[in-house]
Amino acid sequence: DAMVIQNPRYQVTQFGKPVTLSCSQTLNHNVMYWYQQKSSQAPKLLFHYYDKDFNNEADTPDNFQSRRPNTSFCFLDIRSPGLGDAAMYLCATSKATGETYEQYFGPGTRLTVT
Amino acid sequence: KQEVTQIPAALSVPEGENLVLNCSFTDSAIYNLQWFRQDPGKGLTSLLLIQSSQREQTSGRLNASLDKSSGRSTLYIAASQPGDSATYLCAVEDGNKLVFGAGTILRVKS
Numbered sequence A: 001d002a003m004v005i006q007n008p009r010y011q012v013t014q015f016g017k018p019v020t021l022s023c024s025q026t027l028n029h030n031v032m033y034w035y036q037q038k039s040s041q042a043p044k045l046l047f048h049y050y051d052k053d054f055n056n057e058a059d060t061p062d063n064f065q066s067r068r069p070n071t072s073f074c075f076l077d078i079r080s081p082g083l084g085d086a087a088m089y090l091c092a093t094s095k096a097t098g099e100t101y102e103q104y105f106g107p108g109t110r111l112t113v114t
Numbered sequence B: 001k002q003e004v005t006q007i008p009a010a011l012s013v014p015e016g017e018n019l020v021l022n023c024s025f026t027d028s029a030i031y032n033l034q035w036f037r038q039d040p041g042k043g044l045t046s047l048l049l050i051q052s053s054q055r056e057q058t059s060g061r062l063n064a065s066l067d068k069s070s071g072r073s074t075l076y077i078a079a080s081q082p083g084d085s086a087t088y089l090c091a092v093e094d095g096n097k098l099v100f101g102a103g104t105i106l107r108v109k110s
Helices: none
Strands: A004-007 A010-013 A019-025 A031-037 A044-050 A053-056 A064-067 A073-078 A087-094 A109-113 B004-007 B010-014 B019-025 B032-038 B044-051 B056-059 B062-067 B072-077 B086-094 B097-100 B104-109
Touching: A004 A087, A010 A019, A019 A031, A019 A087, A019 A109, A031 A073, A044 A064, A044 B097, A073 A087, B004 B086, B010 B019, B019 B032, B019 B086, B019 B104, B032 B062, B032 B072, B044 B056, B044 B062, B044 B072, B072 B086
Parallel strands: A010 A109, B010 B104
Antiparallel strands: A004 A019, A019 A073, A031 A044, A031 A087, A044 A053, A064 A073, A087 A109, B004 B019, B019 B072, B032 B044, B032 B086, B056 B062, B062 B072, B086 B097, B086 B104
16 A cells, blocks of 8 residues: 655666656645655755645755656656765655645655765 | 754663653744654654644554643653664654654664
8 A cells, every 4th residue: 555656766876867766646645745865864855846836945956856747746856966965865745734734755765876 | 944853862772661752843833743753774654743733642652742832842652662663753844844853763672
């Protein structure tokens, strides 16, 4: 009963080579999030979609882009990965109900940059 | 800007012990607070969500409390087991996004 699915689970890319991470959900939630988590650090929100509306965090580098072609899927594109972009990337979803946005997370994609 | 702090950063206890993990936040105007568990190299599993109007939530051996006015939450784990070993993260909902603490690494020794 996978609810938030991320592919691949592990991704190795070369310095400067574009990479795309995928997230899909079976919960029919209208909000989807992408977080970056570096080793021993708190997850950091990169951006989120509220329905089709894209919301970028102020300190998210331009190197990071996202697409949401439909309710179920959301992609994270890293245009030119640097060594500092090696991290766990977490996708989450929530259903906007009143003031409560309980978030459900996927298993993450571990990105290595060589 | 909301900031979340978790104390202690790491904790090691013998099996069977009751323990408390602490979380504090700087802005009390939150909608809810979530506690998560993260196993090494894995994603986050939601343990408990406390809405701003609630004082506590319980699930099995876990009990989470929330004191908005003082900006604090605690996660109480009863009768700890080796399988409880993981990183526990606290997050507050700030608008429609979560602000996380850095987590407490828990090790329960058998």
